[in-house]
Amino acid sequence: MRDSIKKIAQQFIVSHYPESDIVWVGGSAVSGNVTTESDIDLIIIDEKETPRLECYHFLGWKIEAFIYTPLSLEFEFQTARYRGMPTIIKMCAEGLLIEDKQGNGKGLQKEAKALYEQGPQPWDEDKINDVRYQITDFLSDFKSSEDFAESLFILNKVINTLTELILRANGKWLGEGKWMVRNLKSYDKDMCEKLVESTKTYMNTNDKTELISFIQSTLDDYGGELFVGYRGFF
Numbered sequence: 001m002r003d004s005i006k007k008i009a010q011q012f013i014v015s016h017y018p019e020s021d022i023v024w025v026g027g028s029a030v031s032g033n034v035t036t037e038s039d040i041d042l043i044i045i046d047e048k049e050t051p052r053l054e055c056y057h058f059l060g061w062k063i064e065a066f067i068y069t070p071l072s073l074e075f076e077f078q079t080a081r082y083r084g085m086p087t088i089i090k091m092c093a094e095g096l097l098i099e100d101k102q103g104n105g106k107g108l109q110k111e112a113k114a115l116y117e118q119g120p121q122p123w124d125e126d127k128i129n130d131v132r133y134q135i136t137d138f139l140s141d142f143k144s145s146e147d148f149a150e151s152l153f154i155l156n157k158v159i160n161t162l163t164e165l166i167l168r169a170n171g172k173w174l175g176e177g178k179w180m181v182r183n184l185k186s187y188d189k190d191m192c193e194k195l196v197e198s199t200k201t202y203m204n205t206n207d208k209t210e211l212i213s214f215i216q217s218t219l220d221d222y223g224g225e226l227f228v229g230y231r232g233f234f
Helices: 003-016 071-085 085-093 107-117 124-146 147-169 176-187 189-205 208-221
Strands: 023-028 040-045 054-057 060-066 096-100
Touching: 003 023, 003 040, 003 054, 003 060, 003 096, 023 085, 023 107, 040 085, 060 071, 071 085, 071 107, 085 107, 096 107, 107 147, 124 147, 147 176, 147 189, 147 208, 176 189, 189 208
Parallel strands: 040 060
Antiparallel strands: 023 040, 023 096, 054 060
C-alpha cells in the first residue's frame, strides 16, 4: 500500500474520529489495486459511536468509513457468515491496522482471519432447493421472453442466482459486483469463462440455445431444475 494513503487515513482519523479505539485500512488501498475511482475503506471501532457507514471527501480522496462498536462488529461477523458476504470480515482480516489504543485490534484481526478461512455457514438441502426453484422459474421466463430488454434483466437474475448457488453450495463466499465474478473465477475458472462466453454469444446473436444449455447443465450438478414437488414456506 502506498505510504501516502496510510498518511491520509491517519490524518482523517485525527480530524474526524480522534477517539476511535481501532482502525483498519482495507480494500484496494491495501491490495494495491488502486485506480482513479478507488476510495479508501476504513473500519473504525469506537464504543461511543453509532454503527453506520459514513462517506467523505478528504484531501482529494473518497473515504468510506465503516463504523462499529465492538459488539456490533461481532454481530456483523456472524451476520456475514449467514449471508455469505464477507466484506467486513475480509477487510478486518486483510486490512492494515493503523490504530489500536487498547491492544484489542490484533485479536480481532486474528478472529476475522479464522472466520474468513472457515467460510460462510453451509447451505442445507432446503436452501439449495429454494434456489433451484428460483433459477427454474427465472430460466422459464428467459426461455419464453421475446423482448430483448426483458430477457436481459431476467438473465441478470439467472446469472446472479446461479452463481450464488454454485458458491454457497460449495462453502464459498459470495461478493458484490466485481467480487461475485472474482469469487466464481477463483472457485472454477473454466466454468466462469464458459458462462461469460455463452453470455457473449447470446448478446451478439440473440440465440439463447448455448446459454440455456450451459445453465441447465450447471444446475444439473445441484439436482437440476425444480418445480413439481417443490414446497416453499413463507
